[in-house]
Structures are given as structure tokens and as C-alpha cells.
Amino acid sequence: MWRAVSAGCRLLRPISATAGGALRLEPLPRVAGAPRGGCAAAGGGGAKALGAVAERRQAADTVLPKFNIDFVVPLLRQENAKDICVIQLPPEIKYCNYFIIVSGSSTRHLHAMAHYMLKMYKHHKEESDPHTRIEGKETDDWLCIDFGSIVMHFMLPETREAYELEKLWTLGSYDDQLAQMTPQSLPEDFIFGLTPNSSDHLETALSGKRNESAFTDLRDIQP
């Protein structure tokens, strides 16, 4: 479980120095050192709250011994990828070990990076490993590849700003976009266990008109 540290930015360390660690942002070469204020590469989005701290873990990739995180990130740097953001997810989230978000300068750049990563993966994998596909080939701003234990997203900077995936995956439930979503509350006459027969919209629109109670939509009971 990672703890959200809400106090400002953390000082970044280069990825080669540490074996594990939570959130590592790779600054662009022209950004000097680890800046105190922004903790981000240039253009990375001002309000990145780097709050997540995880325990030290060995960067072990269970899928492929060779195609792991220390192999992937230098490849991305070689491809001139901007704002490489590597987030290490705790094992309670059984999604993947590493979540990488990368910005590119143009659509062609994103496509080129994605195809290059896929090519390197195919070169290094053995026959028993599952095939991987590039998702989002017909989009022009968001591509993504799921390598099993690593998931990579290639986005344009505007798309990155719009979705703010780094915030979601580091802050978890403290994310501000989540908080801004209007919370759906159960209506007063909600009774669990009965078959619902209407959807939310119909209920809110028509419940005002009809005074008699009606069954309401059974929302997912969040644990």
C-alpha cells in the first residue's frame, strides 16, 4: 500500500541509482538537475503532485528476464521520449508492476516509439511469451502497449494533461478528478435486493413528476 505524501514535491533521483522506489520522473537533459519547484520535465504539467512513496523493491520483472524496466527506460531515452514517467504499482493492484507514461512530440513520433518498443520486445521474447499488440493505432494522440507486467502509454502532451493518469495512479483515491466527479448517492427509497427496472436518468427526471415511489436503479454496491 503506498502512502500519499501530500507535501509538495519530492526530490528525484536518477533511475539508475536506485533499485526500486516509487515514482521516477526523468528530467529532460536541458532541465538542470532536480528542480526544487516543478519536479517535472519541462512541459510535464505543473500540478503533478508526486506524492506516492512505496517501499523499496527490487525491479524484478516476472514476465521476461531481459525485457524489464531497466531495459525499457534507456530505450525510451534513446528515442527522445519526453517526460518518461515510471510508476511502480504495489502488488495489491494486480494490474501490472510498472506503469509507464511517455510523451511524444508528434503523432509520428508516438507511432515510431510504439513500433520500436514492440520490435524490441519481439526480438527479446521467447516463444512461450504472449504476443503483444499496440492499441490505439487509429488514434493520433494515445497509443498503448500492454507487456504483461509493464504497461506503456504514449500520449501527446495535451492528451496527457487531459487525462492526468499519473495523478490517478499515484494518488489513488485522493485524486482530484475523482473528487470532482459528482458522487452518486442512493435515493431514499432504495432497497437492496430488488430487481431494478429503470436507469438513473429516467429516475432523476421522472421521480420529481411522480410522487409515488418507484424502484430505483440498483447501483453497484461499492465495498
Added chain:
Amino acid sequence: QGLLRRSVSHSFLSFASITGACRAIQKLTRVRVVDNSALGNTPYHRPPKCIHVYNKTGVGKVGDTILLAIKGEKKKALIVGHKMPGPTMTPRFDSNNVVLIEDNGNPIGTRIKTPIPYILRRREGEFSKVLAIACNFV
């Protein structure tokens, strides 16, 4: 107020019959949009309905794309949960949940609060984006 009527089928809003979930999502099913897109969350006098299922059979299960009629416009959407029980050890939801996506596959909303099943990862299709904006997994 808030009294529950026993005679279920009579005091309802316009629906003719209450059938249980027999087929998962097909044409004219009312669905629930679970992301935080503006299109999915602004109230409208008609619920969003499925008008086409992009599948050989006309029935959509988790991971299928459907065409939705929302607020007088047509939008594609991805099914993330349905009321019909599926294969064993897969979650069954109490509402037919759907996430709006563009024609190129990008999700329109930016966050999904409801739980999303893990089986989407195994299935063939472009689901990593939807999984990336989800917070709960089931």
C-alpha cells in the same frame, strides 16, 4: 414516502414488462454510463439506449463495443459489466455498465469510479485505455 409497493408492475414508470436479465446487452437495452464524461452525466429525459451491437450475434457481453443513442446523438461505448451472469468466477453487476468511447477508441471520460472486471485484460481488444482510467478493479 419511500414506501415500497408490492404491486411492482403497476406503479412503474412506463415499462411494460419486467424481465430478468436473459441476454446481456442487445438493441434497445437501457444502459448506465459510468465514466465522468459530460455526455454521460447530464440528465436527459430518455435513458441512453443501445442501438447496435458490434458483434456477430446481436448480444453484447463484457468487452464488446456497442452503439449508444445518448441525448440525441450516437456514440460508441464499451460494455464493462452486465446484469446477466457470465462465466463462473467473473463478476456480475447490478446494472449494465458502459463506458463511452470515441470512434478511434479513446475514452471520452477521464475517470471511472465503478469497479471494472479484470477479464478485460485477457480479452482481445483495445481495453488498456479504459483500464488506465479506472480506479477499482474487480
